[in-house]
Amino acid sequence: MSRISGIVGLTLGCVLMVFSTMDLRAQSTGRILFDLSPAGTTSYVLDGKYRMSDRQLELMEGPHRFVFWAPERRMLDTTIVVLGGGQVDVRIELRYSEEYIAWRRSAERANVRNAWLRYAPPVIMAGSAVMVVLSVMKHEQAFKDLNALTGEYRSSVDPARITAIKREELPDAKSTLAKTRTGLIASGSVFALSTAATFYLRHRARADATAPFEDKERVRFEGLVYAPLPQGAVWGASLSIPLAR
Amino acid sequence: MKYNLLPMVLMVVALLACRKDDVVIDQLTNNPFDVDYTGASVFEVVDTYMVTENIPGVGAISRQAIRFRVRSDRFLPEQSGLPYQVFVREIASGGAVYLDPSAPGSDVFIFLRNQVSPGIPVCLELALANNFSSARPETICVTL
Numbered sequence: 001m002s003r004i005s006g007i008v009g010l011t012l013g014c015v016l017m018v019f020s021t022m023d024l025r026a027q028s029t030g031r032i033l034f035d036l037s038p039a040g041t042t043s044y045v046l047d048g049k050y051r052m053s054d055r056q057l058e059l060m061e062g063p064h065r066f067v068f069w070a071p072e073r074r075m076l077d078t079t080i081v082v083l084g085g086g087q088v089d090v091r092i093e094l095r096y097s098e099e100y101i102a103w104r105r106s107a108e109r110a111n112v113r114n115a116w117l118r119y120a121p122p123v124i125m126a127g128s129a130v131m132v133v134l135s136v137m138k139h140e141q142a143f144k145d146l147n148a149l150t151g152e153y154r155s156s157v158d159p160a161r162i163t164a165i166k167r168e169e170l171p172d173a174k175s176t177l178a179k180t181r182t183g184l185i186a187s188g189s190v191f192a193l194s195t196a197a198t199f200y201l202r203h204r205a206r207a208d209a210t211a212p213f214e215d216k217e218r219v220r221f222e223g224l225v226y227a228p229l230p231q232g233a234v235w236g237a238s239l240s241i242p243l244a245r
Numbered sequence: 246m247k248y249n250l251l252p253m254v255l256m257v258v259a260l261l262a263c264r265k266d267d268v269v270i271d272q273l274t275n276n277p278f279d280v281d282y283t284g285a286s287v288f289e290v291v292d293t294y295m296v297t298e299n300i301p302g303v304g305a306i307s308r309q310a311i312r313f314r315v316r317s318d319r320f321l322p323e324q325s326g327l328p329y330q331v332f333v334r335e336i337a338s339g340g341a342v343y344l345d346p347s348a349p350g351s352d353v354f355i356f357l358r359n360q361v362s363p364g365i366p367v368c369l370e371l372a373l374a375n376n377f378s379s380a381r382p383e384t385i386c387v388t389l
Binding site: 136139140142143146150151153154155156157158159160161162163166170171174177178181184185188191192195 | 256258260262263264266268270273276278279280281321323324327328329372373374375376378379380
C-alpha cells in the first residue's frame with residue numbers, strides 16, 4: 001500500500017513537474033525588432049486583435065500572425081515565430097499595391113493630358129493673338145497700298161505709268177488685300193477657337209480634377225479586426241472618410 | 246472678367262479691321278491720260294491758218310498751222326496744273342511729233358504742216374502724252 005501510494009505520489013510529482021515545466025515554457029517570451037519600410041506609416045495587426053505600430057515587441061514564444069500595411073502599400077500577412085528568451089530582427093518592406101500603381105499611372109497620364117489641355121490652348125491663343133495683330137497690320141498696309149495706287153491712277157498724267165498701274169500693280173494689290181483678309185479671318189478664327197477652348201478647358205479642369213486615391217487595402221486592413229473576448233469573439237469594422245477632399 | 250474682355254475686344258478690332266476691296270479695275274476709265282479712257286473728247290479745234298516765214302537765203306515759206314485746245318477742265322481734279330504733251334500724227338503723211346503747249350501753262354497747241362492744202366481736209370490723230378507714251382488717240386479734221 002505504501003508502495004502504491006509511493007508510486008502514485010511519484011507519478012503525481014512527475015505530472016506536477018511536467019505541468020510546472022510546461023507552465024514555465026508558456027511564460028517564456030521573446031523580443032521582436034521591426035525594421036519597417038516605409039518607416040513611420042507602417043502599422044500592423046497582431047494575431048488579428050491588436051492594431052499597433054510599435055517597432056519593438058515582447059511576445060510570448062511561439063508563432064504569431066502579423067498583418068502589415070501602410071498607405072498605398074499592399075498588405076503583408078505573415079507569421080513570425082518568437083523564440084523564448086531570444087530576439088528576432090525582422091525587416092519588412094511593403095510593396096505598392098496594384099490599385100495604387102494603376103491609379104498613379106492613370107494620374108500621371110491624366111496629368112500629362114491635363115498639362116497639354118491646360119497649357120496648349122493658351123499658348124495657341126497667345127500665338128494667334130500675335131498673328132491677329134500682325135494680320136491686321138498687314139491687311140491695313142495692303143489696303144493703304146491699294147488706295148495709294150487708286151490715288152496714283154487719279155493723279156498720274158503718264159500713260160505708261162497708268163497702264164502699269166492698271167495691268168500689273170492694281171491686280172497685285174487686290175490679290176494681296178484678299179490674301180491678307182483671308183489671313184486675318186484665319187488667324188481670327190484660330191484665336192476665337194483657342195480662346196473658347198482655353199476658357200472651356202479651364203472651366204472643365206476646375207470641375208474635373210483628378211480623383212484622389214481610394215486605398216482599398218486600407219479598407220481591408222482597417223475593416224476587419226477579429227477580437228476573441230471572454231464574452232465571445234468580436235469582428236471590429238471601421239470606416240475612413242477623407243475630410244481633406 | 247477683365248481678362249475675359251480682352252479677347253473679345255481683340256476679336257471686335259479684328260472684325261472692324263476687315264477692309265472691303267471696292268476697286269473695280271475695269272471701271273477705272275475716267276483718267277484722260279489712260280489708254281482705256283471712255284470720257285468725252287479732250288481735244289477741240291480752235292482754227293487753222295497759213296503762216297509765212299521768211300528764212301534768210303531761202304526766202305518765204307508758207308506752212309499751215311492747226312491750232313487746237315485741250316479741254317483740261319475734263320481732267321481729274323488731282324491732275325490740275327500738271328505739265329503734259331500732245332502726240333500728233335498726221336494721218337495722211339504719217340508724220341508724228343510730240344508738242345508742248347504754245348505758251349507755258351496754256352492748253353492751246355499749234356501744229357505746223359510743211360504743206361499748205363487749201364480746201365482739203367487735214368486730219369490729225371491726237372493723244373495726250375508724257376514721257377513718250379500716249380493716251381487714247383482722237384481724231385480732228387480741219388480745212389483751210
